[in-house]
Amino acid sequence: MCLLLICLAFTLYIALDRAREDTIISIILSIALFGILLREIDLEDFNIPMWIIAIGSGSGRTLLLLIMLAPVLLYMIVKYQQYYGLVKKYFMSQVGLSLILSFCLLLIGSMFEHEYLLSRTLIEESFELFAYGLFFRAVFIMSQSEIKTD
Structure with missing residues (x-):
């Protein structure tokens, strides 16, 4: 859980850096990490309003992530021409x-x-x-290093 929170903080930091060329990738990673965190946290165990539980779990979570990811x-x-090379280079990088x-x-x-x-849970x-x-x-x-198109 801590690793996910640290990753989310890093990706949000990168997403807010407007000078970087790869901010769009970090925005997508932030949304993915948010989804993973919602999946790992059992919202039903907390004393929070029912509408938050409905949005943060099950099909509500899926809809929320779709609404966040679609735009x-x-x-x-x-902006296909601008991002095609970046995405291609991104998938071939260590990241x-x-x-x-x-x-x-x-x-x-x-x-x-x-x-x-x-021991299925352990696995x-x-x-x-x-x-x-x-x-x-x-x-x-x-x-540490920005992914750039050449």
Whole structure:
């Protein structure tokens, strides 16, 4: 949980730096991290209003993330010429490869969520921990050096 919060702080810091060329990528990462945090936190356990629980969990969370992500992706589609090279270079960088591997580990871990194994929770949480570590690595590298189109 702490790794995710640190990653979110880094990505928000990068997103607010208007001089960087890769701020759009950090905005998308911030939204993804927000979604992961909402997934990890059980809002039902807190004494908060029901409408916040409805927005932050289940299909409400999915709708919230879609509403947050749609304008960013639409903006990138409109500015296709500007962002195509950046996204291509991003996926070929250490940051992109770390995030792809992190996503794969999260998928593998989620496969164990409903399996009937003795230590399925340990396996699932281990994959998630490694995935979040890779996510942190990617965000830390991104905070140290900007991804630029040449």
